[in-house]
Amino acid sequence: MCGVIGIYGNDDVVYEIYEGLIALQHRGQDSAGIITYDEMFHLKKGMGLVNNVFKEKNIIRLKGKMGIGHVRYPTIGFGSIEDAQPFYINYPFGIAMAHNGNVTNYYQLREILEKKFYRKLTSYSDVEVILNIFGVALEKYLNKKNLFSSLVSATREVFKWVKGSYSVVGIIADYGIFAFRDPYGIKPLGFGKKNDNYAFASESVAFDMLDYRFVRDVYPGELIFIDKDKKVYSKRLRKQKHTYPCIFEYVYFARPDSVIDGIGVYEARLRLGEELGKECLKEDIKPDVIIPVPDTARAAAFSVSKILKVDCKEGLIKNRYIPRTFIMPTQREREIKVRQKLNPIKSEIENKKILVVDDSIVRGTTSREIVALLKKAKAKEVYLAITCPPLRFPCVYGIDMMTRGEFIAKKYSIKKIQEIIGADKLIYQTIEGLIKAVGGEKRNNFCTACFTGIYPTKIKKEEIEKLEKERIKTKNYFIKGGEDEGV
Ligand code: SF4
Numbered sequence: 001m002c003g004v005i006g007i008y009g010n011d012d013v014v015y016e017i018y019e020g021l022i023a024l025q026h027r028g029q030d031s032a033g034i035i036t037y038d039e040m041f042h043l044k045k046g047m048g049l050v051n052n053v054f055k056e057k058n059i060i061r062l063k064g065k066m067g068i069g070h071v072r073y074p075t076i077g078f079g080s081i082e083d084a085q086p087f088y089i090n091y092p093f094g095i096a097m098a099h100n101g102n103v104t105n106y107y108q109l110r111e112i113l114e115k116k117f118y119r120k121l122t123s124y125s126d127v128e129v130i131l132n133i134f135g136v137a138l139e140k141y142l143n144k145k146n147l148f149s150s151l152v153s154a155t156r157e158v159f160k161w162v163k164g165s166y167s168v169v170g171i172i173a174d175y176g177i178f179a180f181r182d183p184y185g186i187k188p189l190g191f192g193k194k195n196d197n198y199a200f201a202s203e204s205v206a207f208d209m210l211d212y213r214f215v216r217d218v219y220p221g222e223l224i225f226i227d228k229d230k231k232v233y234s235k236r237l238r239k240q241k242h243t244y245p246c247i248f249e250y251v252y253f254a255r256p257d258s259v260i261d262g263i264g265v266y267e268a269r270l271r272l273g274e275e276l277g278k279e280c281l282k283e284d285i286k287p288d289v290i291i292p293v294p295d296t297a298r299a300a301a302f303s304v305s306k307i308l309k310v311d312c313k314e315g316l317i318k319n320r321y322i323p324r325t326f327i328m329p330t331q332r333e334r335e336i337k338v339r340q341k342l343n344p345i346k347s348e349i350e351n352k353k354i355l356v357v358d359d360s361i362v363r364g365t366t367s368r369e370i371v372a373l374l375k376k377a378k379a380k381e382v383y384l385a386i387t388c389p390p391l392r393f394p395c396v397y398g399i400d401m402m403t404r405g406e407f408i409a410k411k412y413s414i415k416k417i418q419e420i421i422g423a424d425k426l427i428y429q430t431i432e433g434l435i436k437a438v439g440g441e442k443r444n445n446f447c448t449a450c451f452t453g454i455y456p457t458k459i460k461k462e463e464i465e466k467l468e469k470e471r472i473k474t475k476n477y478f479i480k481g482g483e484d485e486g487v
Helices: 014-023 056-061 106-117 126-140 144-161 206-208 247-253 265-281 298-308 331-341 365-376 414-419 431-439 459-477
Strands: 002-008 032-037 043-049 067-074 086-091 095-103 164-172 174-181 190-196 197-201 214-217 222-227 232-238 289-292 316-318 341-345 354-359 381-384 425-428
Touching: 002 014, 002 095, 002 164, 002 174, 014 032, 014 056, 014 067, 014 197, 014 206, 032 095, 043 056, 067 095, 067 164, 086 126, 095 106, 095 126, 106 126, 126 144, 126 164, 144 164, 144 174, 144 222, 144 232, 164 381, 174 197, 190 206, 197 206, 206 214, 222 341, 247 265, 247 431, 265 298, 265 354, 265 381, 265 425, 289 298, 298 354, 298 431, 354 365, 365 381, 365 414, 414 425
Parallel strands: 289 354, 354 381, 381 425
Antiparallel strands: 002 067, 002 197, 032 043, 032 067, 086 095, 095 164, 164 174, 174 222, 190 197, 190 214, 222 232, 316 341
16 A cells, blocks of 8 residues: 555645645655656655655755655555655656556566566665556657546556556656556546646645646546646546445545545445444443444444444554554554554443454454453453454555465454454454445445455456465565665
8 A cells, every 4th residue: 555646736746645645645655766857857755654764855955836745655566765655767757657556467477578578677666666567668659649548558567467456547758647547547646626726636635735726537547637738638548347446545645634536435334334233233332331342443443333323432552653553564563553553541441341342353363452451451341343354365456464474363363363463352343244334335246355255356366375475575575774874
């Protein structure tokens, strides 16, 4: 999961891109980067949070009316500064690019680029592969009199060659900015406007922050190009019968104040609570109080409380200055951070039967720590209700749970997980409840691969295994980049 933003404005856009990245910070805290263009590209990227990477002196240097920005957490690659986005190539035109997603045939494409097109890459970031394929194709189909048709052909080539998920933003030096979304629409990407300024961003919340009007989502398989005169071109190059937005965006990743593919994330979370509440009613539990794990489970906990007619209270307080645990790279770091992150309000816990609502269980680390915290605070019983079904299959589309060895639910039954995490009852959402809750009246097709093992891009078993192996390898060699200043 990453966050991207691209803006074509009337003045230096770096300030808006910076603010937009702050709004998208929850999508990745590992590195951040901005590239702008006036008569040349100006790039700054580094490890860490947006406000750590960009100082006054960098911002002043990043001149230009066109720019793109990126926040990352690593999926493919080593998580080093070399893999931080955006990337650019000098020819044709000069193209800069950033993306959110994960290329599932990355190693194969890298080899083709090196052996067939003699393109040596500078990183293990998958966007560099997309960028070079796009560059090779743009050179092949170049028609300066009709640049949009050349971009259409280049994007078609990307769709033909690149498998997986990718929501891309880019700059064509001197000519404009563009965005495209993979044909299955797995990762979100929105399109916004303010006067005659245009923007693309991973989540609508970035438009809200910048006072842009959210025009619409970029359609799956669509290319949008804003030329140097701010004329908007768009074409849907591939129209699949069904598209498959990532359902986990609504459960966990996206901010609750975002709207993705026409569905409000907050409303989806309220409905997730309604469905989960129905599951809780089937169980023999009588909680005294319902407590959400902040922040993602709060909306669902309100709905569970309504269904069960039990008060919902804040019983766990989050230290806001500790990064999200799920996207921390190593298990050890995750364990330490859970303890630093949450603290119980003892008066709400002592001698009570607590129903804790949380969004998901990946490795079980957080759940085990939370149950232990509550028991230490003298809870009589602790039940745990989860707003999504058991996670069992690796996500190959850009969420850092690429190896199934990481999933507690892959190895153990629900009863056994309950025992491991020390809860008195563990209740999961059903897959039907998940789809019904998120889709509401609007849609019932999503990517649910991490729950069901059904991958929308029809990836082969051997390819998943290869990706898992590579992921383990890169994780083992994970380079901590804290001291690296960036470029
Ligand atoms: S596998 Fe899961 S996390 Fe990955 S894109 Fe699909 S729904 Fe989202």
